[in-house]
Amino acid sequence: MKYSDLKVGDTYEKFQVVEDQHVVSFAQITGDKNPVHLDEEYAKNSVFGGRIAHGILLLGYISAVLGMEFPGPGTIYMSQNAKFLKPVYIGEKIKIVVKIVEKDDNKKRAKLLTNIYKESGELAVEGEAMVSLKFL
Numbered sequence: 001m002k003y004s005d006l007k008v009g010d011t012y013e014k015f016q017v018v019e020d021q022h023v024v025s026f027a028q029i030t031g032d033k034n035p036v037h038l039d040e041e042y043a044k045n046s047v048f049g050g051r052i053a054h055g056i057l058l059l060g061y062i063s064a065v066l067g068m069e070f071p072g073p074g075t076i077y078m079s080q081n082a083k084f085l086k087p088v089y090i091g092e093k094i095k096i097v098v099k100i101v102e103k104d105d106n107k108k109r110a111k112l113l114t115n116i117y118k119e120s121g122e123l124a125v126e127g128e129a130m131v132s133l134k135f136l
């Protein structure tokens, strides 16, 4: 995709299953072995009632969309903010939505809405990213 192909309002959606192996691998890679992600018994007795995905793993799925699909290879992260509004459970099929909300044609940058929805349709992660698209 070229910078000139992208328009404000363009939207991309992707479904992603949060696999147990993703959570286990993420915990091993980063060292975040918080029992709410890994320990069934602990998580069952927590406020969430079951194991949930790391918030940053969820942002990783967004990163993968930005870097590989929309806008795609050449996209460079400048910033990403996020509010984790609802927990996402292991095995859930989430919907990732990326939308171009602003373009800066001089700097070839874009502001993106980056949201994740639960299977129930509830907003789980509300976020915004700024990306450089100079290298598309």
Ligand SMILES: C[C@@H](O)CC(=O)SCCNC(=O)CCNC(=O)[C@H](O)C(C)(C)COP(=O)(O)OP(=O)(O)OC[C@H]1O[C@@H](n2cnc3c(N)ncnc32)[C@H](O)[C@@H]1OP(=O)(O)O
Binding pocket: 032, 034, 052, 053, 054, 055, 056, 083, 084, 085, 086, 087, 088
């Ligand atoms: C460090 C790692 O190992 C751990 C993780 O990664 S945990 C995984 C990522 N986090 C989550 O999955 C958490 C998902 N979010 C929630 O379950 C809930 O939002 C919460 C338990 C964090 C907070 O719930 P609660 O205390 O019940 O708050 P309310 O829903 O009653 O809302 C009250 C007001 O706070 C606002 N708010 C709620 N959550 C957030 C948030 N994440 N960020 C910013 N603001 C939040 C909410 O909008 C309400 O605002 P209002 O103005 O009063 O309406």
